Amino acid sequence: MTTHLVSDVTVLFGRSLKHITRSLDTIITTAIMPVAMMLMFVYVFGGAINTGSGSYINYMLPGILLITVASGVAYTAFRLFTDLRSGIFERFQSLPIARSGVLWAHVLTSLIANLLSLVIVLGVALLLGFRSGAGVPAWLAVAGTLILFTLALTWLAVIAGLSAKSVDGASAFSYPLIFLPFLSSAFVPTATMPGPVRAFAEHQPVTAIVNAIRGLLTQQPAGDDLWIALAWCAGVLLVAYLLATATYRRRIS
Secondary structure: OHHHHHHHHHHHHHHHHHHHHOOOHHHHHHHHHHHHHHHHHHHHHHHHOOOOOOOHHHHHHHHHHHHHHHHHHHHHHHHHHHHHHHOHHHHHHOOOOOOOHHHHHHHHHHHHHHHHHHHHHHHHHHHOOOOOOOOHHHHHHHHHHHHHHHHHHHHHHHHHHHHOOOHHHHHHOHHHHHHHHHHOOOOOOHHHOOHHHHHHHHHOHHHHHHHHHHHHHOOOOOOOHHHHHHHHHHHHHHHHHHHHHHHHHHHHO
């Protein structure tokens, strides 16, 4: 059964990946907004924001990376919605393939596409002056955290793609996700925020994820932030996966 599922996912993943390679503009478009934000914060607002020490781009890059992922998963919801409306799901159901193979193919495609977007954004950050003395283990921890975060948001995108009534609705779910880093420690220290906003910022998942990645990249102790970040990502991933598969079964039954 497992071998059958892997084989089906591989074939469907190849189909989905071809759509990405034929429209690389989606990856570039996904990276454009985070890059524009990075330029704006570094060259317009950066000089007025006091983060304590170090280069501002080093401080705000983790938040930009999370926004990149949040922006990218909107295309996953869009592609899934398009497949659903085109009737391709019904055609797949008439074939001897694993029912969950279609979802996993979209999820893996989202992971690859978002990783490419993250590489583009990181490359621009290096041109803007980002530097890190982090070693290989720290970079692997950053990569693992971003992959887990991407998977969690992608399964949320699957729910949106399966539940949406229109193309705009399929991708609109990502707007709150893109906005959430602004209410965290991504761009300014939470200590500068008013009381209620600070309380929310310090206890929402993005702050822990941002602090963990920032600590790893700047060779600072991540403390409990890394474990809290991983717990948030794993928890959202599990809940989103269960809801997505339940929604999928309901839609194709």
